Amino acid sequence: MELFFYLVVVQSFSEGAPSGTCLTMFPKHDLAEKMSTTCPFTIRLSSETYTPSQEITVFIEGSAEKTFKGFQIRAHRVKGDTETIMGTFTDFPDEYLKTLSCFGELHNMLTHKDAVDKGNLTLTWKAPDVPVGDLVFTATILTTFAEFWGDEKSDVLVDTSGTANLGDLEKMHNQMHPDIDFVGTCGKTKGCVLFPRHCMGDDCLAAVSFHTHDDYVHFEMMAKAEGYVSVGFSDDKLMGDDETLSCTAQDLRVTVQRGYNPALYNDRQYTVGVVNMTTVQKDGYIYCRFARPIVMPPLVSVNYTSDPPTPITQTFDLSKDWYLFLAWGYTFADTDVMGKHIELPLVTGDRVSLSSTTVYRGSIMSKWLQAHGCLTVIAWMLLVGLGTVVARHYRQGIGAKMARGQKRWFQFHRWLVGLAAVFTSVSFILIFVKLGGWSEYVTVHAYLGIAIMAATVLQALGGLIRPSPTSKMRPVFNWLHRTLGKLTHAATAAEIYFAFQVPLFPDAMRKFGFIVFLVWVVTQLFWEIVMEIRSRQSKKSSAADYEVSYNVKIEEKSAEKTNRVANVILLLYILNITGITVAGLCAILLF
Incomplete structure (x- = not known):
């Protein structure tokens, strides 16, 4: 029977490897991989065989100039239950080594207790009181934070009793053609x-x-x-x-x-x-x-x-x-x-x-994270988009009619962007309160979110203190308000793009989200160009009608025709952008 010893260099904890690494014995230092070169250290045993309760001397040996800082070592079976850790370490240099008691068994693993450079080591290990089969020692040895060798093994320590219990760990199978069926069984038999x-x-x-x-x-x-x-x-x-x-x-x-x-x-x-x-x-x-x-x-x-x-x-x-x-x-x-x-x-x-x-x-997202995303999508894909085109292109016609002392286009614009500001604020507060900190994966998205929140506040304050229509500052305010609004809308487009590129989300979600983002940007630009062209043509047409005729009825018919076209365009835009917003919500809620 064979018994192997494994030596593993694990996470560079200056006070020793954590007990949670008893089976993996693998340091996860900035995603460092184990070295593929030959380990400069070897594990040598004082005997090729053992009997129950026998003490074996274990030597960790390397060249005189080579030292290491951290390590782990354990013994386990070669066949059968190869997981269970065997034996105990009874003697070792305790000034810089210590034992771990893995899975409640005392002193069955050895590790370092400081980051002092270590050379050759001599350890004493005691075999279990009953025959357990051939064993091997396995170790991991770490020389620097990012340089370590894992799965380093001793020669087999042979059990000479001939009556060993190899344990009950079942063997793994690698089936090349899995017949796992979810379609025909889910909701029926499973x-x-x-x-x-x-x-x-x-x-x-x-x-x-x-x-x-x-x-x-x-x-x-x-x-x-x-x-x-x-x-x-x-x-x-x-x-x-x-x-x-x-x-x-x-x-x-x-x-x-x-x-x-x-x-x-x-x-x-x-x-x-x-x-x-x-x-x-x-x-x-x-x-x-x-x-x-x-x-x-x-x-x-x-x-x-x-x-x-x-x-x-x-x-x-x-x-x-x-x-x-x-x-x-x-x-x-x-x-x-x-x-x-x-x-x-x-x-x-x-x-x-x-x-x-x-x-x-x-x-994959909690309710509050879904709420954060949904509020942002509704606010900036739908409400701000609609509020922007109404203010820019629908001040005439139905938008010019008065209601409660104010033009309808202004009331629509104010309620739409006001609701968007509320949604943005709630979304911003949710993510900061619930996340409880800064995430390494969403830095660009987060910076843009802070900038958008600041711009939203400025826009809201500007709306409260806007100059009167007769003020000399009104044209300056209008330009600043429109420019900041457009820049904020563009920044939100970038924010949504980076949100759907966060590696925390599965690839299918990121691809779906990117497609929705791209369709939204192209659609918004398309309809704004269409509305801009229509507005300019409408102004030219109105001027021409005024020059060729003073007939009020002709002018009214021309205005009615222009308004009908404008209203059809607005309806198509609303249907289009609402559908894209729903797709954006699906990109969040389906995953």
């Missing part, structure tokens, strides 16, 4: 969560189906992703304190993983108990199938403030209803280590019963 809202199954960007049988919940998942797809079970709609089940695929390296989200990150847990595991990557999608017991051994973390450290357990019973999360993303090169998902995860709108055959939907 419950499903489908994304986006308008998809029906095979055309979805991400989906998970589930049904219960023989004390197991059977899952099938798929997502358009380059590395993994993951489902989470949560008591609320916020990430943190959730169990996850994830499928990873990178070439022929496939896994199903169980994990726990303590906060905005994932700690990998033991998968023992999950069965019927199949994962495949095909045509840019990841497909997988597995079954999880309805009640499974609890997730284990460790309280290091107690002496000795004590385990903390949490149980996720799938007979209860949970909010489901769906997330997808990348894995680091040549590993099954999941990176932080860039795109926002799907969250179901309601709690999900995993024993039902209901088709559930959800959104």
Whole structure:
């Protein structure tokens, strides 16, 4: 039997690697990948064989001039249950090393406790009290923040007992032609969560189906992703304190993983108990199938403030209803280590019963984020656009008629842009209050949003203090008001463009949003050009009619004809821009 030791250099925590890296042993330093060159350090063992409770000396050796700052090392089986960490570290240089108690087992992993340069190390490891099979030591070694070697292994440590228990971890399968069907089963024999809202199954960007049988919940998942797809079970709609089940695929390296989200990150847990595991990557999608017991051994973390450290357990019973999360993303090169998902995860709108055959939907955006986007789209695609053309091109005709002491065009303009200002203000306040900070992904969009809010306030104040029609400053005010309005409208177009380019959104949403944006800009410019041409022709026609005839009836008929044409153009514009606004809302609400 064979036992391997793994040495892994992990996140460059000056006080040692966090306990959440017990299985991944992978530092996520600014997305740094592990080195592909030969590791300058080796793991040597004092013996080629072992018996229960035997102590083995482990040597970490390198050239005299080469040192490292951080590392992790553990032992596990070569075959069978290769996840469970074996044995304990009993002696080591404790001035700059310390043990971790992974999954409640004391001192079963070793890591650094400071950032001091380290050279050759001599460690003592004690084998389990019972035969567990051949083992190997695995390590990660980190020399700088961005330079590390992972999956470095010792020679096999052979179990000579001949009576070893290899554990119950089920083998993964890589099925080249998945027969996962969402169209024919969702809502009929299985419950499903489908994304986006308008998809029906095979055309979805991400989906998970589930049904219960023989004390197991059977899952099938798929997502358009380059590395993994993951489902989470949560008591609320916020990430943190959730169990996850994830499928990873990178070439022929496939896994199903169980994990726990303590906060905005994932700690990998033991998968023992999950069965019927199949994962495949095909045509840019990841497909997988597995079954999880309805009640499974609890997730284990460790309280290091107690002496000795004590385990903390949490149980996720799938007979209860949970909010489901769906997330997808990348894995680091040549590993099954999941990176932080860039795109926002799907969250179901309601709690999900995993024993039902209901088709559930959800959104990647919370209600307040959807409200922020919808208010902006309605305000600037519809209300400001309409308010602008009314003020510019419809001061004559029906717009020139008086109502309550003011011309109708002015009343329409004031109410439209006033409502737009209210929508903009609410949208601005929502995003700042709810987001609670500045996001690295939306910097340009956010800067434009602040500028637009400031311009909106200036426009509103200008409307309150505008000079009288007889004032010498009135022409100056009109020019400034119109110019600032146009510039703000253009800035909002840029803001909406950058909003739909935020990498937090899936590619399909960004493409749909860009198409809507492009159609809106072209349509707005087209109709403003049409209205400008009509206005100028109308003025020329009115002047010509006045020169050739003093007949009032002829002038009235000409004006009526001009107004009818203008009204038809306005109606077509309203229908056109309303349709585009609805499309903009769909780009937000369907995802």
